[in-house]
Amino acid sequence: MTTFTPPTSTRRWRWGGRLRAVSGYNVGTSWEEEYLVNGECTDWMYGEQTSHPKILAFLTEVGTGNDGFWPPTSRIAPLVAQKP
Numbered sequence: 001m002t003t004f005t006p007p008t009s010t011r012r013w014r015w016g017g018r019l020r021a022v023s024g025y026n027v028g029t030s031w032e033e034e035y036l037v038n039g040e041c042t043d044w045m046y047g048e049q050t051s052h053p054k055i056l057a058f059l060t061e062v063g064t065g066n067d068g069f070w071p072p073t074s075r076i077a078p079l080v081a082q083k084p
Contacts, residue, residue: 011056012056013027015056015058016058019058023060024083025060030042030059034061040059041057041059042057042058042059045057062079062080062082063075063079063082067079
């Protein structure tokens with residue numbers, strides 16, 4: 001079975017590889033790298049095209065599961081300084 005890969009997908013992976021080379025963060029979809037989600041911001045940016053054109057978006061997440069969605073103020077500086 002052949003899977004269709006839109007041209008923008010190839011571009012997105014190429015750009016993602018460049019970002020990884022600089023940041024060290026993994027590149028992949030949220031369900032590949034983090035956890036299963038039912039839609040997230042990059043889905044809307046790329047998929048919804050009636051109110052805007054396609055947006056090739058990247059989302060970076062830092063911290064651990066212990067930090068939660070909104071980490072405490074005391075964790076912000078260490079998370080910003082974190083190296084992958």
